[in-house]
Amino acid sequence: MGGFEVIEEINDGNLYLRKLSKEDVTFFYQSLKNKDITNYLSLGPLISHEHSRRLIKNYLKSWDKYLQFNYVIELRDNKKTSRIGSASLWNINWFHQRSGIGIWILPMFWERGIGTKTITLIKIIGFNHLKLNRIEAHIAVKNDRSIKMFKKCGFIEEGTLKGYLNINGGFQDALLVACLKN
Secondary structure, three states: OOOOOOOOEEEEOOEEEEEOOHHHHHHHHHHHOOHHHHOOOOOOOOOOHHHHHHHHHHHHHHHHOOOOEEEEEEEEOOOOEEEEEEEEEEEEEOOOOEEEEEEEEOHHHOOOOHHHHHHHHHHHHHHHHOOOOEEEEEEEOOOHHHHHHHHHOOOEEEEEEEEEEEEOOEEEEEEEEEEEOO
């Protein structure tokens, strides 16, 4: 395992992805107790501040072991920085040079092209820096907005995974979309 570079921060104009930190516990808790956001995530609503703290602690351990890389999405201008979501490369398989991708954004920032810019930055990290060959997402078939966004970013539909996601106690099919380096 070598020749790759772990990126802790990357940006496109005023949109930044930076490594998750312990200072993000409250942001994650406040954001992810909201069912509108966790509706289609493999992560259910966070039930407490402590739940959020443990989650982030595990994310940081996984970062140190090169198992997954979690980023906070920020909008920055000279006056202030706003945390608006999170993106990650997870379930990394170094032998097969592939990874899953996950993203969530606060609903008030939807429909502004932020998701598309974020996925483009994650692809740069994955393909150019981590030297991955494949990045894939498993998206609930009912999550049209997310499917449309990934396809706009060059992800191709590969098939449907039956009963793949447990969402609110019920199993839902997932669309497998993937993007290859070349």
